[in-house]
Amino acid sequence: MRQPVSQARYIPRMGLLDGKVAIVTGAGRGIGRGEALELAAQGAGVVVGEVDADAGQAVVDEITAAGGAAVVQVGDCAEVEAAEAIVARAVDEFGRLDALVNNAGILRDRTLAKMTPEEWDAVIRVHLRGHYAPTHAAVNHWRAAGQPGHVVCTASTSGVLGNFGQANYGAAKAGIAAFAQIVAQENWKHGITVNAICPAARTRMTEGAYGSIGSADDDFDFWHPDNVAPFVTFLCSDAAAHISGKVFGVQGDTVELYRPWTSEAVIENGGNRWDPAVFADRVGNLFEETGINPAAENGMARLRYSMTNRTP
Ligand SMILES: NC(=O)c1ccc[n+]([C@@H]2O[C@H](COP(=O)([O-])OP(=O)(O)OC[C@H]3O[C@@H](n4cnc5c(N)ncnc54)[C@H](O)[C@@H]3O)[C@@H](O)[C@H]2O)c1
Structure with missing residues (x-):
């Protein structure tokens, strides 16, 4: 194994992740940049x-200028070879791997009726395959090494609640929440945790949507992308080794816990196969019992924190 070159530049400090090593995909800007900076500041x-090689290198330069240790690995995280290469790079450069933050993502917003197959495929690929490939490589690395590890996946309220105009992105993001839950179960006994976050922040991706809310009337900029990083850093640490398969909302100074899809009501037919015509009379019980509206709904209306309403 090569001598870890970056450790020569690495200034040890007392941090949550001293001596640890983390990968962040899509860390050249936005939320991923903040995560990379915080992980490095905590000693990883x-x-x-x-x-984007230039964007990635700029973040590496910021980290190293501050006395941290970082290297850029250019590649598409949805490519299996690139995902294997990024895990190998962590081990080559730093001698180990402790955490993986799957953050890279793109948008191709369009209502389904107007959505092209290319817009569908591009979003599903970057998010779902872009979670599968690095996680597959990292989990197999940890299992082969008999070592614990922490994975943080990036879902979205657009998936777990459902946002108009984002069938591709929301399907991918809800898929990521399910992915985290399932991979967590599969790897719990190996000491590998897998959680998902639903972040919200002002980045290139949400340009315009979040304006400068929070900066005008107080010092804390609620929608600053760096606000997402502290909780992600915690999930990457051994202090969170008892938490796995969970989905958290992370925005501003708030961390929310989502309850997974849960069955809320049931109708039964006395041990007999249903006659479809009977549902016209019976299906209403499900909605009456739960108060759930049978019509299509705006799931995002259930957001506790949104750009137009920061407080509960
Ligand atoms: N910004 C928000 O409010 C918000 C809300 C919910 C979820 N998210 C999710 O958070 C993550 C980060 O979003 P952001 O707002 O910081 O976006 P961003 O566009 O500012 O940054 C994303 C970064 O990922 C990189 N990237 C894209 N595809 C890649 C690939 N295939 N391989 C490697 N890198 C790639 C881009 O070059 C870019 O630097 C995404 O998964 C996004 O879906 C963001």
């Missing part, structure tokens, strides 16, 4: 995964 050596 960081591999900045990016398709």
